[in-house]
Amino acid sequence: MPTMATPHRVSPFLEPGLRTKPGSLAVVQLSRDNFLPVYLQEHTGEHDGYIEGAVVNTRFGSFPHSTLINVPWGSQIRASKVDTGSRGRKRKRQLTENSEGATPEPATNGAKTDTAEPDDADAETALKQAVADSSGFVHILPPTPEIWTTSLPHRTQVVYTPDYSYILYRLRALPGSTLIEAGAGSGSFTHAAVRAVYNGYPGTTPRRKGKVVSFEYNEDRYHKMQEELTQHGLDGLVQLTHRNVYEGGFLVDGGRSPEAEAVFLDLPAPWEALPHLSRRRPTTDDDGTEWVSPLHPKKSVYICTFSPCIEQVTKTVSALRRLGWVDIEMVEIMNRKLHTLRDRVGLNLQVDRGVNNSARDVDEAIARLTEIEERFRENVRPSRGEDTEMAEEEGVSRTRAAPRTEEDAAAPTAKFPWQDGQLITRGEPEIKSHTSYLVFAVLPVEWSDEAEAAVAAKYPLGKEQKVVGAMDKKAKKAQRREMLEQKKGDRKSRRKERDEKLAEGAVV
């Protein structure tokens, strides 16, 4: 869980830079799929009882923030020795000193304090330099939407990476575009969407900037999400509004159109929000007021709705059809993990992970069986003489399974076992990934009377030239004459060619 709210202008999700910074979000990776988001805090004195400042405590040891700040992203960080046991004792001592009228212990930051010479108490509480411990290590990673999706504090069901990567591709969410989203929920989709449309912070150039216009009805979730957006430096790029979109629609700033080119609805009843996503007032209850569309007036708009039940899909598709959306399609993402490994086969390999202890081939099987038979005979051998007789009678070889060829015998043992064997890929035996049905559709640009008039003025009717089926008589005649002339010319030149050839033949 993030531990501190720190505004940060340039988002570490979008431009993390090369090194970790104080005040910024970072991800501590404990193991392959175990991530811990942490807001890095510069040391400003004892924190939470630790003289090392803020500390991340994990099962791999303790990591003071001072060891996590200003290191290249991706660094491996070793645990430090942190005196976790003295926390309580220290607090208790402070309380006793204060109650006895002693001067309160000054806050220290490891640098020189304002007082001339530090007294004993100052020296005791000065920033303790972290000392490496052997308990373990972690890696420090820049935050990404994918990592955030797996580590964010869930308030709702969220959209996962396999779904949102496909959705953003189908919505044509490009840098510079504006995307409407409802509801915001836990912000999983929002983080991926803002990265897709990001092309700079507003106010840096006059160029149109990509933006996510997000709506959330639940007040607690709205406040939590707003807090996270600020902490992540995304508040200038995501405009979050607390609203029930079924009733209030998608306009912002008291009635302005966000001019969206893409819409994503993760709502229980998307069909109730769809009438607000039209190009003109969709209902008959015209109250005479001006109606503003939240959609971009000059571009086709792409929509995706995300619903877990097929009943929701049918209602959404009906509403889309009624409201003039086209290219309506439903998609279900069946995510399947593929496990690729080297399959090493052979009885002579150690019993190990990824090793199949079957015989590699017939030779190896025979050698192994012979060896087993041999051991068996040795165990039941009553006396040397008897054994020798039996062996001679049966013609059984007494040698242990030998290498099959001389080359095999000479071959050095494999240096890199992971390079051994055949590369194989296995899928999960069971696919258990239904999250939701995705409905996609497109709302083309509206063909208005003004657009019709503009085209008619540019290409006046009856004055077309060289357009099949729409030429005037004169132009048609001229074209036909041209064609005949060309044909005549072709015929003449062919005849001339033939005569010349004949003449040449006569001379020879």
Ligand SMILES: C[S@@+](CC[C@H](N)C(=O)[O-])C[C@H]1O[C@@H](n2cnc3c(N)ncnc32)[C@H](O)[C@@H]1O
């Ligand atoms: C499944 S969650 C969205 C999860 C989000 N897409 C994510 O990836 O984290 C659905 C959200 O829609 C919100 N919601 C439901 N009805 C709404 C409405 N009429 N207007 C705005 N938000 C609504 C809910 O409060 C809930 O937070």
